[in-house]
Amino acid sequence: MLEYILAKYNYWIYIVLMMIGLYAMMGKRNLVKKLIGMNIFQTSIILFFVSRGVKKGGATVPILMGDGHGHGEQLIQVADYLNPLPHVLMLTAIVVSIATTGVALATLILIYKRYHTLEEDEIMAIRKEASAYKTLGT
Amino acid sequence: MTDQLPALIIIAPLLGAFLTPVIGWRYRHLCRPWALMVLAVPVYASIASLLRVVKNGAFGYNLAGWAPPWGIEYRIDHLSALMLVLIAVIGLLATINAKAGISLKMRGKEPHFYTLLLLQITGLMGIVITGDLFNIFVFLEISSLSGYGLIAHGEDGAPMATFNYIIIGTIGASFYLLGVGYLYMATGSLNIADLATILPGLYHSKMILVGFAFFTTGVAIKMGLFPLHIWMPDAYTCAPDPASSLIAPLMTKVAAYLLIRIMFTLFQPDFAISIVPVATVLGWMAVIAIIVGGIKALAQTDIKRMVTYIMVAEVGYIVLGISVMNRAGLTGAILHIINDACMIFCLFLVIGAISYKGHGREIYHFQNLNKKMPYTMAAFVIVALSVCGIPPTCGFFSKWYLILGTIASKQWFFTITLLGSSLVNAVLFFRIIEKAYLAPLDSGAHGNDHSDEVIVRDEAPISMLIPIMITATAIIVLGLFSGKIIAAVIQHAVPAIF
Numbered sequence: 186m187l188e189y190i191l192a193k194y195n196y197w198i199y200i201v202l203m204m205i206g207l208y209a210m211m212g213k214r215n216l217v218k219k220l221i222g223m224n225i226f227q228t229s230i231i232l233f234f235v236s237r238g239v240k241k242g243g244a245t246v247p248i249l250m251g252d253g254h255g256h257g258e259q260l261i262q263v264a265d266y267l268n269p270l271p272h273v274l275m276l277t278a279i280v281v282s283i284a285t286t287g288v289a290l291a292t293l294i295l296i297y298k299r300y301h302t303l304e305e306d307e308i309m310a311i312r313k314e315a316s317a318y319k320t321l322g323t
Numbered sequence: 324m325t326d327q328l329p330a331l332i333i334i335a336p337l338l339g340a341f342l343t344p345v346i347g348w349r350y351r352h353l354c355r356p357w358a359l360m361v362l363a364v365p366v367y368a369s370i371a372s373l374l375r376v377v378k379n380g381a382f383g384y385n386l387a388g389w390a391p392p393w394g395i396e397y398r399i400d401h402l403s404a405l406m407l408v409l410i411a412v413i414g415l416l417a418t419i420n421a422k423a424g425i426s427l428k429m430r431g432k433e434p435h436f437y438t439l440l441l442l443q444i445t446g447l448m449g450i451v452i453t454g455d456l457f458n459i460f461v462f463l464e465i466s467s468l469s470g471y472g473l474i475a476h477g478e479d480g481a482p483m484a485t486f487n488y489i490i491i492g493t494i495g496a497s498f499y500l501l502g503v504g505y506l507y508m509a510t511g512s513l514n515i516a517d518l519a520t521i522l523p524g525l526y527h528s529k530m531i532l533v534g535f536a537f538f539t540t541g542v543a544i545k546m547g548l549f550p551l552h553i554w555m556p557d558a559y560t561c562a563p564d565p566a567s568s569l570i571a572p573l574m575t576k577v578a579a580y581l582l583i584r585i586m587f588t589l590f591q592p593d594f595a596i597s598i599v600p601v602a603t604v605l606g607w608m609a610v611i612a613i614i615v616g617g618i619k620a621l622a623q624t625d626i627k628r629m630v631t632y633i634m635v636a637e638v639g640y641i642v643l644g645i646s647v648m649n650r651a652g653l654t655g656a657i658l659h660i661i662n663d664a665c666m667i668f669c670l671f672l673v674i675g676a677i678s679y680k681g682h683g684r685e686i687y688h689f690q691n692l693n694k695k696m697p698y699t700m701a702a703f704v705i706v707a708l709s710v711c712g713i714p715p716t717c718g719f720f721s722k723w724y725l726i727l728g729t730i731a732s733k734q735w736f737f738t739i740t741l742l743g744s745s746l747v748n749a750v751l752f753f754r755i756i757e758k759a760y761l762a763p764l765d766s767g768a769h770g771n772d773h774s775d776e777v778i779v780r781d782e783a784p785i786s787m788l789i790p791i792m793i794t795a796t797a798i799i800v801l802g803l804f805s806g807k808i809i810a811a812v813i814q815h816a817v818p819a820i821f
Contacts, residue, residue, distance in 0.1 A: 216486060226494070232389075234504055237504070237507075271716050276460060281461065281464045288489065289489045292485050315479075319723060
């Protein structure tokens, strides 16, 4: 069993991180903690992709040897090189996740300015009170 | 020049979005003409693409000249060409409509608004046009992020609704990304056409099954399919009117397009029937969505919130049409994507016009509104008839095909749900129409001199009336010509094995 877990440890780490993120998003009542949960969730997926590109046994970055004009190039053995594509994809995904975090933080500032708290329960209570006043007024 | 049209569809609004803040820096009033000018390019390009597809069939465009399995390919077939025209035209009309709403509630934020609007349209059109799975993720996030920004500008509860939408929307996009990851692990390809040829040999692999599950869940979150719709009513109700009229009709429909793409182009239709019974599960979820959406809509008195629950039910219609897995059902689903986008768009435009004129959104505020805003209310009646499914409006025809689809697959309970839902819609809208047209002038005045008080006509400004009138006309025209649309475009979008 332990061997089974250790042999594919990168997947186990990604799943555990993902569950931590999901728990924080659903279980926590503080909005900043929810946001951090979202970040952990996204990072776990990045880890999953990146770990897919890795090869064991001394594989390196794919650089084409030779003078660049079709002379002296060696035949490329796929096993000798890492797969760069998942890494490149994840560069884009990191940018996306930063943008999402930025928008979420800006929204949190808006929320804080309006309610002076970031606890979901307190915000709910404030909004309930406000809507009760509104119906009393009309 | 015509060869570059697919690239122009994306590049024009994207570059336009980046230049909008620069222009708005000094000349704020120029933002709107600029946005209209920029959007004219994709409208022209997408209509030209649709005509080309109808004439010559699907075509591709290699971005930067890289050949398909390695480079990113833009692929325009019948379905995506139709969606492109829909998004471009609704985007243009929403921009025309936005002027009055912004001047009322978002004064001074024109550059912000038009930048986000152009980015939103870029993202939506990118999802539809691209033939690369990872590129779809990027465009999905472009459109979602600009959507968050637009919604956060809204009324009282908007920041909270936006934050919930961000959290749930990010989970959806991440699930989609994981699906891409699993498919890439199994095949080593990201191109949809390439994957479609590799995948059939791997259908029994667990990796493919997990990838498919992540795809469907992620797209269902973005689409607002019951029970994953919880972000939708709050977000679209709180969004400012000019923004919700753009996001609400398009975002859910583009996600529905993505579901059709995944189930029928990326995978063979057979996969969702015999290997995993996704179609059955989706069908029952759609039925629950229609029932719950209808009941929740009946419980609302705020008309904007009511429309968002109607949207929950409408998403149910589309998924129901997909899930019955036959020609009539899928034709109905695709037709309903087009029709429903027009109907929801028109409803949000009418709501925007009404609240611009200072009337409330509660049902009792609609009293005698037909005398104050006759044209707007006439458009509202046309949409109401269409949502209920009364010919010759377009809502009737898509519902007709959906019902034919459920009958062909012998799912009688689905048929009953569709018919019953039409009745619910009739109740929903006729209680408002009754209030607007048939309610007595002033219930408090018992023959006093109040009764001859003249109600002043106070119609919405022309920049709002034009989109409303065009959309209301389109609802009837789409209905009258639905046979032609199916013959020319939609029947080619349905996979040949049905």
